[in-house]
Amino acid sequence: MADRGVALDKASSPPPNPATGGVQQATVYRILLAISFVHLFNDSIQSVIPAIFPILKDNLLLTFTQIGWISFAINFTSSIIQPVIGYAADRRPTPILLPIGMCFTFAGVFLLAYASTYALVLLAVILIGLGSATFHPEGMRVAHMAAGMRKGLSQSIFQVGGNAGQSLAPLLTKFIFVPFGQAGAMFFTFVAGAGILVQSYIATWYAGMLKAGYTFKKRAANKTISPARRKSVRNATIVLVVLVFIRSWYGAAISSYYAFYLMDTYRISLENAQIYIFLFLASGAIGTFFGGPLADRYGRRNMIMFSMIGTAPIALILPFVSSFWAGVLLVISGFVLLSSFSVTVVYAQMLHPGNIGTVSGLITGFAFGMGGIGSLVLGNLGDAWGIDHVMIAVGFLPLLGFLAWLLPTDSKLDEWASE
Known part of the structure; x- marks a missing residue:
């Protein structure tokens, strides 16, 4: 009876595909939705860290540099561990890592709720980072496996869960951390507990698919690639x-x-400032979902380029507009910037077919960990220059999106895939 779910998937699927080990199921939406919800759980918990920054700053009398180190700790922990787990998972898939990772997250948020020293806060966020690092590679493989022939759609469903979770951070601050303070983090132990249960269900399906013979498509062993x-x-x-x-x-x-910046420049309260951040992140989650279909229509490389260059003019003028227009521009920039979120993952998977976990480690692990370094640098600059000057300076970053011209065209990727 253990393989009943697999048998049902196979019964409604197209003919077996030798490239996937003879098991090619139709798109399994219940698993895609489940892994997307867990992605929402994972990233909403991870978003607790920046959401709680203002509370921690007041409670522990932290500087912007110390806040930067907290951001660095969670992002860099994930960046170190995630590529390693992804590389190992590509060689030996381990479904049990899914619930184990959420156990790390559970321990982290529990400790965060009671952390009374800076060192304990750092330890708590490192545990949360380990949980996230463990989840993403295997979660990416589950989404790929459950996708059937609809890989782009599966990535949109999977990634929109994560970005939706991140978008909740400002609301969490407004409705949980402002009234309850740091102890409000205890709420997320229930979210992590639910995540453990759902991950156990997904891990059972995942193990059943592997037992039935599912393998991830790789380049033929005897195929040589030119230098x-x-x-x-x-x-x-x-x-x-x-x-x-x-x-x-x-x-x-x-x-x-x-x-x-909003509190200093516009004298906006912490609660209302969080609404602005929510608008940016929520529109980013919507952009993540629509980015895949838009890339199918206009091209993956074009979408990656547009998401960066299209954000640049908005980022440059954002620090100089009124509070009303700041809200409007944040909605637009969030949608545009994150419209390439799932597209970059699919693009990387096409560059490295079969190495789904490794790609996840590079794109959602290492690259975001480097973003943690950026956050640390910004914290130092905030103390040295003032946060208003930092927000003006970062407006120039999206201009580097012109580097996307150096990426191979979609037709070149398709040519490589057909060889």
């Missing part, structure tokens, strides 16, 4: 990681520090 092609793939990967790093750096500037 020129290998160099092109390597260079494209570097450019893609740099672009995601830049996007993450600007996103960190808005999510972690723009609330302070």
